[in-house]
Amino acid sequence: MSDDVVLSLDDLVIGYDKPLVEPISLTVKEGEIIAILGPSGIGKTTLVRTIAGLVRPLAGNFNLNLEKRGGLGYIPQRLGLVRHATVAHNVSIGARAGIRFSKSMFSERKERTYDAIRALGIEDKTTEPVRRLSGGQQRRVATARTLAQRPKLMLADEFLGELDQNNVDIVLGVVNQLVEKGTAVIMVEHHEDNARSFATRIWEINDSSFSDLSLEEWEAQQKGGEEE
Amino acid sequence: MKYRLFGILAVLFFLAWQTLDGMVEGDWGRLEGGLANLSIFFKESMWPPNWSVLEARSYPVCEQDIEFFCSVGYLGMMETLKIAFVSTILGFIGAICLSSLAARNLMPLYISLPVRIFLSGVRSLPSLIWAILFVIVIGFGPLSGVLAMTFYTVGYLGKLQYEVFEGMPSEPLEAGRAMGLSKPSIVANIVIPENGNHLLSQLMFMFEYNVRHGTVIGIVGAGGIGYYISTYLKFLQYDKVFALLLLIFVVVVIIDLLSLMVRSFVNEEGDVRKPTWLNTLLKAKRSKASLVESE
Incomplete structure (x- = not known):
């Protein structure tokens, strides 16, 4: 794990009309894997959406130490895939975000797209529209999109829910590939067992x-809680 | 709930009836014998249709092997189809650019509001008025027709498109925004592919609409089959007008079937069964048969 800070929160107050959680101050470094735990409706998704820049904080600041284009990968609860487009197109959106404008960008985009598709084992679905895939396969496509993007910070909302163990292993394998390259991961998680298996740090609300x-x-x- | 709906419909019908009665000032006598008049007009002036409109014109001399290709019906219809095709494509491209600026989920209010007002302004003039304006500005001919229909298409499709864009799920847009994609990139890679079915459906609808309206704008001199209809109307040759109207009807039905066929390739129904011409035409029967097969 490197010491480079990718995210710092400074007395950040999240919520829509009223604060959901007490002010948060912390930093996230490259290569960290964080699971956000807590009951439903407590503010986990709002925290992730605030960091993604989709919800304005009520007070305080947050600072993302990454490139504006392609530095942050986000997988929303319902994955945010383009349902009527093919798997290849969806994955290429990630590659498009992660690649700078250059002469070789088209070949690089293609290479990243197909590398990510192969890594997730969905080569046989490349030209299928996403709407035809099962829930587990769609999650693999969303993961491939982020893999092709290669962000410095990945945000995922209840990403592993509804997945069978095989799919969890495949997806976490790819997330680990990203982490090895220095990506910090923040995942909203409902299952404590999942959090235990991949996280290095827990945010509990x-x-x-x-x-x-x-x-x-x-x-x-x-x-300690169980013993009591 | 059912009775309340009937009650509301009955009140609305009564209001509409009262308004109509007020408009005709209670003089319903003029409807008397209307059907008989129509019947006489149809039998004496329109029937049978005069199919000479599908034969070669006497001037200029026909140089084609098949006479039909020199006929008023073919030449007029082809010009109308060309006007409709060009104006639909140009209008569609213009509408895509403007509708993505007008959609509230894609642009801030200070951009979307002026664009919406512009689209409303363009749409508020019917294609016939646009045609009259362009005939005044650039003279008679198909170019006036193309420009008139293009403007109308931009206004009409623009509204349909931004409403579709605003109705799309927010997650793909949010994912794109969080990734840092630019607005044009979000439109090109997320918004248009996600709404491709609707856009295609609207494109086909607009083409069909422009073919039908191409006949009307021809009447004011903006080219197409309407020019010939207008000429025959002036000389009271209603049998020829009727033949041309039947020709337009056949073309519109063919476009409608084509549109059904094209759309069924991209909608979710098409995932289950790839459409053939037969199940496009006999949809209900085929789907029943497929249910029996699956049982």
Whole structure:
């Protein structure tokens, strides 16, 4: 893990009309994998959407230390795929965002697109419209889009939910490839077991309180709670 | 709920009836014998259709092997189709550019509002008025027709398109924005592919609409089959007018079937069964048969 900070939150207050969580201050470094845990409707998605620049914070600041174009990858809850377009087109959107304007951009875009499709094992679906794919396959397409983009920060909202173990393994394998190249990952997660298997850090939101814990601290806290 | 709906419909019908009665000032006598008049007019002036409109014109001399290609019907219809084709394509491209500026989920209010007002302005003039304006500005002929229909297409399709864009799911747009894609890139790679079916459907509808309206604008001298209809009307040759109207009807039906065929290749129904000409024409029967097959 490098020491380069990709995201810093400075007394950030999230919410639409009223604050959902206490002010948050923290930093995220390259290569970190963070799981956001907490009950439904508590503000996990709002936090991710705020970092993605889709919701204005009520107060405070956040600073993204990455390129405006292609630096941030975002997979919304319903994946945000272009349903009527092919798998290749959807993946190429990620590649398009991640590649600078240059002479070789077309060949590079093509290469990244097909590399990502191969990495997710969906080569046989390349020319299929996304609407024809199963939920698990669609999640693989969304992952391939982010892989082709190669962002420095990846945000994913309840990304592993509804996936069978095989698909979870494939998708997490690819996420790990990104992390090895220095991408920081922030995932909203409902299943604590999933969080335990991939995260290095846990953000827990409960009754508008926010805690930022390392995986070990969080596990110790869980054990302590169970013993009590 | 059902009775309330009937009640509302009954009240609306009564209001419409009262308004109509007010407009004709209670004088319904003029409808008396109307059907009989129509019947006499149809039998004596229009029937049978005069198919000489599909034969070669006497002047200029026909140099084609097949006479039909020198006929008023063919030449007029081809000009109308060409005007409709060019104006639909130009109008569609113009509308795509403007509608993506007018959609509230793609652009801020200070851009979308003026564009919407412009589109409303363009749309508020019917294609016939546009045609009259262009005939005044650049004279008689198909170019006036093309420009008139292009302007109308931009106004009409622009509105249909921005409404479709505004109705699309927000997640793909949000993903694109978060990735840092530029607005033109979002429109080209997310908005247009996601709404491709609707856009194609609107394109085909507009072509059919422009073919039908191409006949009207010809009457004011903007080219196409309408020019010949207008000429025959002036000389009271209603049987020839009727033959040309039947020709327009056949062409419009063919375009409609083509449009159905093209759209069924891209909609979700097409995923289940790739359409053939037979199941485009006999849709209901085929789908019943496929249900039996699947059972």
